[in-house]
Amino acid sequence: MATATLATCAIISTVGRGNFYLMKALAPKDRAFIGGSASSSSPASAPLNLGFSDCNPSPISPLTFFPASPMASPFGFQRSDLMEAGSYAEELSVAVRVVQMACSLCQGVQEGLFGRRREQVKSKDDASLVTVADWGVQATVSWVLSQCFGSENVSIVAEEDTQTLSGKDASGLLESVVKTVNGCLVEAHKYGLKAPQKPLGSNEVLEAIGRCNSNGGPKGRFWVLDPVDGTLGFVRGDQYAIALALIEDGEVVLGILGCPNYPMKKQWLNYHQRYYRLISKISPPVAGSWHKGCVMYALRGSGKAWMQPLVYDHNKFGLHNISPKPIKVSSVDDPAFATFCEPVEKSNSKHSFTAGLAQSVGLRKQPLRVYSMVKYAAIACGDAEIFMKFAKAGYKEKIWDHAAGVILIHEAGGVVTDAGGKPLDFTKGIYLEGLDRGIVACSGSLLHDKIITAVDASWDSSKL
Numbered sequence: 001m002a003t004a005t006l007a008t009c010a011i012i013s014t015v016g017r018g019n020f021y022l023m024k025a026l027a028p029k030d031r032a033f034i035g036g037s038a039s040s041s042s043p044a045s046a047p048l049n050l051g052f053s054d055c056n057p058s059p060i061s062p063l064t065f066f067p068a069s070p071m072a073s074p075f076g077f078q079r080s081d082l083m084e085a086g087s088y089a090e091e092l093s094v095a096v097r098v099v100q101m102a103c104s105l106c107q108g109v110q111e112g113l114f115g116r117r118r119e120q121v122k123s124k125d126d127a128s129l130v131t132v133a134d135w136g137v138q139a140t141v142s143w144v145l146s147q148c149f150g151s152e153n154v155s156i157v158a159e160e161d162t163q164t165l166s167g168k169d170a171s172g173l174l175e176s177v178v179k180t181v182n183g184c185l186v187e188a189h190k191y192g193l194k195a196p197q198k199p200l201g202s203n204e205v206l207e208a209i210g211r212c213n214s215n216g217g218p219k220g221r222f223w224v225l226d227p228v229d230g231t232l233g234f235v236r237g238d239q240y241a242i243a244l245a246l247i248e249d250g251e252v253v254l255g256i257l258g259c260p261n262y263p264m265k266k267q268w269l270n271y272h273q274r275y276y277r278l279i280s281k282i283s284p285p286v287a288g289s290w291h292k293g294c295v296m297y298a299l300r301g302s303g304k305a306w307m308q309p310l311v312y313d314h315n316k317f318g319l320h321n322i323s324p325k326p327i328k329v330s331s332v333d334d335p336a337f338a339t340f341c342e343p344v345e346k347s348n349s350k351h352s353f354t355a356g357l358a359q360s361v362g363l364r365k366q367p368l369r370v371y372s373m374v375k376y377a378a379i380a381c382g383d384a385e386i387f388m389k390f391a392k393a394g395y396k397e398k399i400w401d402h403a404a405g406v407i408l409i410h411e412a413g414g415v416v417t418d419a420g421g422k423p424l425d426f427t428k429g430i431y432l433e434g435l436d437r438g439i440v441a442c443s444g445s446l447l448h449d450k451i452i453t454a455v456d457a458s459w460d461s462s463k464l
């Protein structure tokens with residue numbers, strides 16, 4: 001969002017490859033609203049285009065990018081599914097590609113952070129972080145969407161703003177962001193998208209970031225972007241996600257989660273803060289193997305969700321073929337065998353409350369604490385069964401922290417509601433207004449009902 005107030009903002013460190021990160025104490029209530037209401041000027045039903053968007057006279061055929069067979073259309077959807085779902089095929093095509101690009105951008109920045117001057121990375125319970133990657137992804141996604149659909153048709157609600165980057169002392173920081181964005185965009189053709197004719201200048205990058213100033217709302221079409229969700233996990237070399245969703249008249253119609261560190265073995269999700277060390281010791285990647293990282297996506301009404309490996313494995317192997325595979329929620333409905341996920345930071349969700357809930361519904365496993373919307377991803381693909389988040393009183397959840405995850409779980413067969421059993425409401429602007437106590441996402445309704453009932457039983461006696 002364009003007007004987040006940075007209550008405290010200081011450059012803490014310059015780390016690897018000239019990438020900076022900042023720590024900011026973000027007071028949600030300090031966020032002001034500016035800008036017009038969400039625009040809905042793009043056509044509600046774009047022509048069904050199973051290939052590339054018009055913006056892209058790409059050197060790569062769509063069939064190469066999303067391998068198609070007579071049985072499967074691009075992205076693994078059948079043509080009939082796309083027709084039924086209201087033909088967001090073109091939006092989905094572009095969105096998946098730009099999230100793939102964003103994953104690569106983030107991997108580059110995270111590698112620069114990892115292992116270098118990590119002692120200068122500080123975090124406190126009430127602080128959040130922002131990095132070159134957060135701004136870089138926001139600029140990249142905004143620029144690509146505008147190029148493909150026309151800036152007049154693109155309305156974006158997103159987390160970051162340009163305030164810090166526009167400051168007098170921020171020229172080095174801005175330079176790093178511009179360099180990172182151009183480094184990413186120059187590769188656009190690899191993803192079947194069009195690169196700028198010449199590198200973007202600082203003003204263009206600032207404009208792309210600042211353009212993401214929609215306030216959402218009940219009407220029209222807008223994109224929702226969390227450029228780096230779980231920034232704390234990101235700077236710690238751990239899990240994070242790039243989350244992009246499209247909302248139309250208050251309904252999430254498509255969602256994409258880029259999870260660059262998503263492990264191919266679910267037990268590795270639990271290795272927060274040691275992920276890189278673990279993965280380098282246990283799993284030396286083999287050329288051509290799907291080492292880690294994926295993009296998951298879903299289209300409303302399709303009843304299907306998909307996972308594909310990263311197109312470009314930043315670490316080693318360059319481009320490789322990616323075949324999406326369908327994902328489904330887990331069929332486990334016995335709490336004794338269910339895995340529940342929650343935020344890593346106790347300041348973000350009340351661990352003691354969820355521990356009580358876990359006991360009362362008979363969950364036996366230790367909670368899986370994972371940064372970011374990777375928790376939603378883990379449920380959508382069957383690696384976990386439950387996600388609970390109970391933020392402290394006064395905290396208002398933002399739509400970009402949930403939109404993409406909610407549709408993914410829903411289309412993969414799961415259930416996401418607030419703790420009162422109501423669907424999350426994306427019609428009220430940047431916040432999930434009216435959220436009843438917390439968020440409960442489950443692989444199935446049996447587990448979901450049990451948890452909702454347990455919340456009711458224990459809420460009053462809790463100190464939330």
Ligand SMILES: Nc1ncnc2c1ncn2[C@@H]1O[C@H](COP(=O)(O)OS(=O)(=O)O)[C@@H](OP(=O)(O)O)[C@H]1O
Pocket residue numbers: 128129159226228229230231232233342343344345346347348349370371372373391392395398401
């Ligand atoms: N105080 C408080 N309470 C609840 N939630 C908060 C709070 N502060 C921040 N946030 C939001 O949480 C997002 C990160 O959520 P996670 O589930 O990844 O949390 S954790 O880092 O694993 O603890 C994080 O998203 P990013 O800023 O994109 O990382 C925030 O939007």
Ligand SMILES: [Mg+2]
Pocket residue numbers: 128129130159231
């Ligand atoms: Mg943040």
Ligand SMILES: [Mg+2]
Pocket residue numbers: 226228229230400401
């Ligand atoms: Mg977030």
Ligand SMILES: [Mg+2]
Pocket residue numbers: 134159226227228229230231
């Ligand atoms: Mg974020």
